[in-house]
Amino acid sequence: MDVFSAAAANILVGNAGDTAVLEMHYPASSFRFTQSALIAIGGAGFSPTINGEPAPVLQPVFMRKNDILQFSSPSGGARTYLAVHGGFRTEQWLGSGSTHLKLAHSGYKGRKLKKNDALKINEGVYSQAIKQMNTPTALPWKIIPLSDDSDVISVLRGKEWEQLSEASMRLFEEREFQITIQSDRMGYRLEGEVLNRINSMEMISAAVNFGTVQLLPDGQLIVLMADHQTTGGYPRIAHVVTAHLGRLAQMKAGDKVRFRCVTQQQAEKMLLEKESYLQQLKTTCALHLEEWIRKNSKK
Amino acid sequence: MPDKFVIFPLGDSAATIYFGNVIDMPTHKKVASLYYKLSRHPFKGMIEVVACYASVTVFYNPTEIERECGSVFENVKRKLEAIASIVEESKEVAGKRITIPVCYDNAFAPDIETLSEWSGLKIDEIIGMHSSQQYHVYMVGFLPGFAYMGNVPAKIAMPRKARPEKVAVGSVGIAGIQTGIYPMDSPGGWQIIGKTPLKIFDVMQQPPCMLGAGDIVQFKPITKRELENFKCRHS
Numbered sequence: 001m002d003v004f005s006a007a008a009a010n011i012l013v014g015n016a017g018d019t020a021v022l023e024m025h026y027p028a029s030s031f032r033f034t035q036s037a038l039i040a041i042g043g044a045g046f047s048p049t050i051n052g053e054p055a056p057v058l059q060p061v062f063m064r065k066n067d068i069l070q071f072s073s074p075s076g077g078a079r080t081y082l083a084v085h086g087g088f089r090t091e092q093w094l095g096s097g098s099t100h101l102k103l104a105h106s107g108y109k110g111r112k113l114k115k116n117d118a119l120k121i122n123e124g125v126y127s128q129a130i131k132q133m134n135t136p137t138a139l140p141w142k143i144i145p146l147s148d149d150s151d152v153i154s155v156l157r158g159k160e161w162e163q164l165s166e167a168s169m170r171l172f173e174e175r176e177f178q179i180t181i182q183s184d185r186m187g188y189r190l191e192g193e194v195l196n197r198i199n200s201m202e203m204i205s206a207a208v209n210f211g212t213v214q215l216l217p218d219g220q221l222i223v224l225m226a227d228h229q230t231t232g233g234y235p236r237i238a239h240v241v242t243a244h245l246g247r248l249a250q251m252k253a254g255d256k257v258r259f260r261c262v263t264q265q266q267a268e269k270m271l272l273e274k275e276s277y278l279q280q281l282k283t284t285c286a287l288h289l290e291e292w293i294r295k296n297s298k299k
Numbered sequence: 300m301p302d303k304f305v306i307f308p309l310g311d312s313a314a315t316i317y318f319g320n321v322i323d324m325p326t327h328k329k330v331a332s333l334y335y336k337l338s339r340h341p342f343k344g345m346i347e348v349v350a351c352y353a354s355v356t357v358f359y360n361p362t363e364i365e366r367e368c369g370s371v372f373e374n375v376k377r378k379l380e381a382i383a384s385i386v387e388e389s390k391e392v393a394g395k396r397i398t399i400p401v402c403y404d405n406a407f408a409p410d411i412e413t414l415s416e417w418s419g420l421k422i423d424e425i426i427g428m429h430s431s432q433q434y435h436v437y438m439v440g441f442l443p444g445f446a447y448m449g450n451v452p453a454k455i456a457m458p459r460k461a462r463p464e465k466v467a468v469g470s471v472g473i474a475g476i477q478t479g480i481y482p483m484d485s486p487g488g489w490q491i492i493g494k495t496p497l498k499i500f501d502v503m504q505q506p507p508c509m510l511g512a513g514d515i516v517q518f519k520p521i522t523k524r525e526l527e528n529f530k531c532r533h534s
Contacts, residue, residue, distance in 0.1 A: 093502075102483055103443065105502045159307055159315070186486075202458050202475045204322055205440065205447060207349045207356030209310045217461040230349050231440030231447075233459060233474060233488075239310030242361075267311040268361055268371045275362045 001185060001226045001249035002043050002079055004274060008143055009042030009083035011282045012060045014125065014289045019087035020097040022113070026074035029113055031082075033063045037121060038085035038130050038139075044077030044250060050137055059142035060289070062135055077250030086124030126289070129297045141288045143281060153244050154262045154270070155213060160203065160235035164215075168195040172237070176256040177221060183253055185227040190257065194219030197235065205233040211240035211248075213259075223248065223257075243270035304329075306379055308372045315356045316383050322449050322476055326353045327437055331512065332386050342378055350512065352437050352447065394436065394513030399480070399495050401430065401471050401518045402526040407494035410460075414473070414490050417457050426520055428452050429492065434478060436514040444482035444500030446510035451476045459488040469494045471518070482508075493518075496529040 007017035022029075026046050038060055041048050045057035049070050055061055057076070063069065071080065090097035091106045099107025108119070121127075164172070177192035195215055208214070212224045214234035223240060224232075226249070240248055241262065251257065262270075309315050316333060318326050334350035337357060341348075344363030349356045357379065361371045403426045405411065415422050434448035441447075456476045463486040466472070470481045472489030481487060482500035499509050510516065521529070 102485070103500075103502055156308065156310055159309070159317075201320070204320055204352050204475070205438075205477070206317075206351045206354050207309060207313065207315060207440075209313050209358070211310055216463075217459070229441040231351055231438070236309070242311050264308055264311065264372050265370050271311055271361055272371075 002077075002081070002246040003226075004246040004278070005043035005079075005250075006081045006083070007278055008058065008281065009040045009081045010087075011278065011285050012040035012042075012058065012143060013038050013083050013085040014286060015083060015085065015087055017278065017282070019083065020090045020107075021084075022082040022088065022119075024071070024080045024082065025078065026071065026080075028071040028080060030068060030070045033065060033067050033069070034118075035065055035121075036131055036133060037063045038126070039063055039069070040083045042081040042083065044080045045075060046071035046080045047073040047075050048080075056138050056142065058145065060139040060285075061137050062130075062133065062139060063137070064134060067137075078252040079249060084121050085130060086122040086127050089120040089122050126293050129293050133296055135296055139288075139292060141285070143285075151247075152258050152260045153248055154241045154267065155211075155238040155259050156241060156264060156267050157261055158213065158236035158238045160215070161237050163197045163199045163201075163235055164237060165196045165198050168197075171195060173259055173261060176258050179251055179253050179255050179257060181253045185225055187225055187228060188223045188248070188251075190221040190223065192221070195221070195237075203233055203235055205231045208232045208236060209239055211242065211245050212236050213238040213240065225249065241267040241270055243267070243274050304383055306376045306383075309356055311372070312361055313356055313358045314372060314375045314379060315354050316379055317354045319353050322352045322437065324435070327435075329386075330355055333383055336382060336386050349440065350438055351440065352449075394511065394515060396515045396517075397510065398517050398519050399497055400521040400525070400529065401493040401495050402521050402523055403429075403493040404523040404526075406523060407467075407470070407526070408492045410472075410490040411492045414455060414457050414492060418455055420454060425455055425492065428455050429473075429478070430518040430520050432517075434516045434518075436510050436512055436516060438512055439508055439510065441479075442482055442485055442500075444508040444510070445479055446499070446508075446514070446516075448478045448516055449476050451478050457490050460490065461488075463488045466491060467494070469496065469499070471495060494526065496526050 006021045010017050010019045028046055040060050041057050048055040049072055051068055090108055093106035104110035171193045175193045177190040180189045180191050182189045208224055214222045215237050304316050304318050306316050330350050333355045334348055337348045344359045346358040364371050364374055366374045411422055436446045436448050438447045451473055457473055459474045466481050466485055466487040468483050470491045471493040472491045474489040480499050500507055
């Protein structure tokens with residue numbers, strides 16, 4: 001869901017940004033490591049501990065055999081990501097290693113993790129070196145998250161925006177909309193001021209995107225999320241900009257969302273800046289990791 | 300392309316080539332030809348193409364799009380205009396002919412009463428109308444394997460529900476002049492009038508989708524008992 005946080009965690013441990021990670025909600029699982037590994041935690045964080053001691057977020061951590069990783073509070077957002085050097089071994093299907101819960105297919109046995117599952121880790125560039133190490137836990141570099149203190153979600157106007165009444169166009173940007181309990185990875189259902197269309201024509205089904213804001217016939221909104229369908233028939237009044245999808249993915253039922261319309265250029269600029277920041281991190285982290293491995297490997 | 304189209308952004312990572320708000324074969328042929336052209340010759344930064352009734356949408360990675368001047372979208376738009384204006388209408392797509400058994404029993408048709416009130420038709424008449432003609436598969440979307448078929452007779456072309464509800468796997472529904480089958484349990488807004496025992500989407504099959512664009516479908520009414528027997532035979 002929060003693609004940027006997952007990518008950041010991956011980059012810290014020297015993986016490609018789209019390597020398989022674990023996505024967790026709170027309460028999250030506890031993990032006992034059966035071999036040493038290099039990990040990083042991204043996203044919400046959930047106040048992680050290693051053998052009971054607080055552990056850092058967005059910083060690579062060296063786990064020794066029998067170390068226990070736990071998460072102690074629902075802090076920082078809705079979803080935490082666990083990346084491991086080499087990546088988790090999952091079943092690939094249609095170009096993805098994700099688990100499709102509805103189809104009970106691919107990923108990890110097509111289902112959510114449960115107690116006593118044993119996860120395998122793929123061989124990464126430094127896996128052999130890591131297995132032979134025995135060093136203190138936190139590594140000496142970390143990612144400082146981009147300061148992003150506003151809670152407003154930027155959106156682009158959609159094809160059917162013009163069908164809204166003028167009053168509804170204003171309400172859309174002025175009011176808060178609450179994420180309801182009927183929200184999941186497919187979409188967030190919002191509750192708020194009823195929005196009206198000046199034209200009630202049925203729209204024939206057409207493509208939708210991650211972040212598309214659809215207006216339901218009862219005047220309420222749905223924001224399509226990571227597991228969204230490919231097409232839909234409800235008016236697409238707006239699209240959350242890609243750069244803000246992570247922020248939205250970290251919100252949960254009960255949280256309130258406020259939208260602000262931006263231009264295509266602004267949306268693209270936000271995204272390209274974020275991507276170039278990830279690229280910089282990738283280069284820097286790769287250098288740090290290489291040096292650290294060299295210094296700490298057995299001669 | 301003989302007729303006009305417009306290109307608009309679908310957020311900041313996709314662009315739609317739109318031929319109008321219509322469901323008909325001439326429009327769909329244009330869609331098909333553009334879809335095949337783009338799928339076979341993807342441009343740099345393109346991720347995938349989705350074909351719909353009257354539009355084609357291209358998903359792209361904005362960081363990989365080559366830019367001359369203007370926004371990423373403007374560059375994608377120029378590329379798509381050039382491609383769309385030289386594509387020719389495709390020949391008739393020769394699809395499969397498939398008969399799909401459907402049980403229209405009330406137990407599996409939570410909305411058939413509502414449709415009866417809306418249309419003023421008896422339930423038997425609705426079943427007769429829905430199952431006595433052939434449907435063209437225009438596109439696959441929404442859920443994995445969900446085929447959008449048309450055109451449903453105007454008398455039973457009831458609009459979607461105001462709010463999506465839980466729909467069971469195999470449910471057959473109507474939304475305006477479209478008809479379709481839910482390949483899995485899902486929230487959905489279509490008016491549900493029956494259920495098929497067939498597996499419309501099967502991860503163990505290659506390809507996993509039973510229906511594809513261009514296929515011709517005919518529904519065949521079956522009884523509740525036939526539906527249950529069918530399940531026993533195939534489980």
